[in-house]
Amino acid sequence: VNVxxxxxAVLALxxxxxxxxxxxxxxxxxxxxxxxxxxxxxxxxxxRLGSADLxxxxxxxxxxxxxxxxxxxxxxxxxxxxxxAADRPAPPRFALPVAILVxxxxxxxxxxxxGIERVVEGAGAAAQARTGETGLRNPITGVLLAFRxxxxxxxxxxxxxxLLGAWAIAGPEEPDPVHRATRDTPLVxxxxxxxxxxxxxxxxxxxxxxTDQPGGAFQAGAVLAGCGVLLVLTGTLRPAAAAGFVTxxxxxxxxxAFVLVGVGAMAFGSPPMTxxxxxxxYLVETAMMLSIAxxxxxxxxxxxxxxxxxx
Amino acid sequence: MSAAEVLAAVLLxxxxxxxxxxxxxxxxxxxxxxxxxxxxxxxxxxxLLVCAGLAVLAGSWRATFLLVxxxxxxxxxxxxxxxxxARHARREGGAAGTPSGAPAxxxxxxxx
Numbered sequence: 001v002n003v004x005x006x007x008x009a010v011l012a013l014x015x016x017x018x019x020x021x022x023x024x025x026x027x028x029x030x031x032x033x034x035x036x037x038x039x040x041x042x043x044x045x046x047x048r049l050g051s052a053d054l055x056x057x058x059x060x061x062x063x064x065x066x067x068x069x070x071x072x073x074x075x076x077x078x079x080x081x082x083x084x085a086a087d088r089p090a091p092p093r094f095a096l097p098v099a100i101l102v103x104x105x106x107x108x109x110x111x112x113x114x115g116i117e118r119v120v121e122g123a124g125a126a127a128q129a130r131t132g133e134t135g136l137r138n139p140i141t142g143v144l145l146a147f148r149x150x151x152x153x154x155x156x157x158x159x160x161x162x163l164l165g166a167w168a169i170a171g172p173e174e175p176d177p178v179h180r181a182t183r184d185t186p187l188v189x190x191x192x193x194x195x196x197x198x199x200x201x202x203x204x205x206x207x208x209x210x211t212d213q214p215g216g217a218f219q220a221g222a223v224l225a226g227c228g229v230l231l232v233l234t235g236t237l238r239p240a241a242a243a244g245f246v247t248x249x250x251x252x253x254x255x256x257a258f259v260l261v262g263v264g265a266m267a268f269g270s271p272p273m274t275x276x277x278x279x280x281x282y283l284v285e286t287a288m289m290l291s292i293a294x295x296x297x298x299x300x301x302x303x304x305x306x307x308x309x310x311x
Numbered sequence: 312m313s314a315a316e317v318l319a320a321v322l323l324x325x326x327x328x329x330x331x332x333x334x335x336x337x338x339x340x341x342x343x344x345x346x347x348x349x350x351x352x353x354x355x356x357x358x359l360l361v362c363a364g365l366a367v368l369a370g371s372w373r374a375t376f377l378l379v380x381x382x383x384x385x386x387x388x389x390x391x392x393x394x395x396x397a398r399h400a401r402r403e404g405g406a407a408g409t410p411s412g413a414p415a416x417x418x419x420x421x422x423x
Contacts, residue, residue, distance in 0.1 A: 185394065185395070185398070187390070187391045187394055187395075188391065188395075190391075191387060191388070191391045194384075194387055195384070195387070195388075198384070
């Protein structure tokens with residue numbers, strides 16, 4: 001028996017089973033936990049496919065930070081763990097036809113994709129051949145920051161829009177009970193004293209490693225955001241009613257640095273969004289990492305700003 | 312198979328035994344405290360054995376150091392989460408032997 005094929009088969013079956021369980025469940029909390037497990041399996045699948053960058057991003061953002069966001073949302077919704085039968089709206093009558101249509105479309109696309117000959121001279125090959133010109137040795141970072149950086153800029157804008165949307169619909173501040181339980185045990189402080197410096201170290205490593213190994217701003221930002229979530233959960237960082245200047249600056253830093261560098265390049269006769277060198281990539285990536293970390297932490301804290309612990 | 316590979320296989324298999332035992336305990340034990348007890352065994356010893364097996368396979372000091380770091384961090388997170396979950400369960404009145412005080416909302420946040 002081919003062992004690696006068996007592992008792949010278990011992963012694929014597990015993914016489909018988990019997807020069905022996540023979407024058909026009746027207990028919200030259980031669904032969220034299953035979704036996190038789903039994200040971890042997806043990360044394993046990416047790792048099996050040799051995409052360490054995507055595996056890292058999926059584990060950190062897809063499973064980790066998204067899971068934390070959904071858990072805190074579940075708590076704020078009042079912690080209802082089961083749906084009553086009456087609460088579940090009847091499926092609209094188009095549900096079945098639409099499901100069949102989409103299912104067949106996916107099947108047709110999948111089947112025809114099987115028959116397509118592999119394109120050797122695609123954009124990917126061209127990008128790989130010219131990655132060296134960007135000064136980056138990781139082709140993923142090359143695509144994200146140089147070849148297709150308008151997409152990356154728009155991702156930062158989407159994140160910013162999500163935060164603005166959350167700010168717009170967030171109700172008045174309520175005292176959050178999350179941190180209270182953790183304040184009278186010395187273990188939490190001990191955990192923080194080890195985890196916070198290490199998170200900063202790992203995030204910095206991921207950011208710097210992104211130029212020639214798997215890693216980059218998204219993974220690094222997610223690690224820092226995880227650290228921020230921990231600080232919010234333990235009450236070390238508290239929600240604040242208003243965003244200070246530094247918070248606002250950090251939230252827009254990623255998109256702003258990207259635009260400034262990209263538009264600035266035009267002043268020197270380069271096409272828009274050209275990265276003028278390795279320093280620009282580091283600058284933009286650092287700004288993106290900080291924006292991602294602060295935005296996700298603010299979304300988790302459901303606040304406009306953050307302040308230190310009250311002593 | 313070389314001696315190192317045999318050793319690694321034994322360590323990895325041993326680690327998997329602890330993880331399976333921990334999972335069975337999590338599913339079968341009646342109360343929060345028993346489940347935590349089962350899980351921490353998997354977290355500590357199971358991960359130690361898996362990390363040791365991987366370190367033998369990797370055969371470099373750098374990888375060994377990183378794996379030790381992974382194990383220490385995992386253990387640190389697991390102990391603190393277990394402590395917080397158990398304390399939460401006790402405060403919510405979950406007596407030993409009853410499934411009450413189920414960790415629906417552990418104050419420690421995401422499960423480790």
